[in-house]
Amino acid sequence: MNLLKKNIRKELFSYSWPLIFLGISSSIMPQIDSFTIGYFKGTLDVGIYNAAIPIAWLIAFFPSLFTRLFFPLVTKEFxxxxxxxxxxxxxQVIKWILIVNLPFFLLMMLFPGVFINILFGSEYLGAENSLRFLAIAYLFSSITVIFYNLISMIGKSKLILTNIVAISLLNLILNIFLVPIYGISGAAFATMISQIILSLIFFFQTKYYVSIVPLKRKMWGILFSIIPPTILLIYLKKFIAINLLTLFLQGSxxxxxxxxxxxxxxxxxxxDIMILETIKKKIIT
Incomplete structure (x- = not known):
């Protein structure tokens, strides 16, 4: 009995200790860009760059909420x-993340200056391109959270930590090369490339360790559905001056x-109807 308890404690410790450092490394990652920008370019550029980060982070908000709602059920079934x-x-979870995130992602790509101007003011408009790159990074991150949770579910916390530490180092190296030349746009581009690579790593590891490829053919329908509204928005953009009101009307x-x-x-x-009903019940209760 004591041996069994000892083995359980050992397994729990083996799984848990990487999570402690994982939390630390995850909090360091967003600071890498700011550190390298501050070192090579100065605090003014850091301030401008930091205006783009919380706007792009909005793309990650819904996935975090969605995984909290549904991954207890996924873990139970596993x-x-x-x-x-x-x-x-x-x-289904990835499908709904795409359904919700794609329109907000494309609005950020088409009107980055409007978002920045409304929330922070015209003096931060230098972060327009950075916001575009970060929006792409957070779009991939919003899907990666599913792969991350699936791998975590089978106890591969050390693997997750290794992935994030390696990508953090890659991000730092890319920043060192790109920031002196391209400034804050280089930092955002480095984050975008790092996040795309991390997403691919988690995708293939999920396929290898869990034998799950959480992608559906019907997702193509979602991607095709976003194309005509995007073309319409690009066309309207040529003739309508963009402000808060017109952005709201065009966005709607x-x-x-x-x-x-x-x-x-x-x-x-x-x-999908079942998911909508589940969300409705969660909101009501």
Whole structure:
């Protein structure tokens, strides 16, 4: 009995200690850009760059909320060895992350200056390109969170820590090369490349260790549904001056057109209706 308890404690410690350093390394990663910008360019550029980070982070907000809602259910099904259910649930979660994030991502790509000007003022407009690069980084990050949780679910905390430390070092190296030449845009580009590579690493590790590829064919319908509203928005952008009101009106038209296409392309199925009902119950209770 004592030997069993000792083995359990050993397993818990082996799983938990990397998570402590994982939390530290995750908090250091966003600071790498600011550190290198401050070292090579100065505090003024750090301030301008830091205006783009919280705006781009909005893309990561919904995925974190969604995983908190549904990953307890995924973990429960995994403990029952229901890998088919785990696979389907993971696909649905990624699908909904894409449905929600794509319109906000494209609005940031098309109107970065408007977001920055409204929230921080015109003196921070130098971060427009940085916001575009960071928006791409956070879009990949929003999908990576699913792969991260699936790998964490099977106890591979050391592997996750290794991934993040390695990518943090890559981000630092890229910053050292790019920031002196391209300034804050170089820092954002370094973060984008690092995040894309991290996403690919987690994707292939999820496929290898969990035998799950949480992607669905119907996701193509989502991607195709976003194209016509984007073309319309680019066209309107040429003729309409952008301010808070016109951004709201164009953004609303963009999202409504997008949702209409989501429905008529049958991109939603019965599992999506179940997810909507689950969210509704969570909100009510």
């Amino acid at each position: 403990s029952k060895k229901n890998l088919g259910v785990v696979k389907e649930l993971s696909k 038209l963009f999202i409504l057109f997008y949702l209409f296409l989501i429905f008529i392309t049958s991109s939603l199925d019965k599992n």
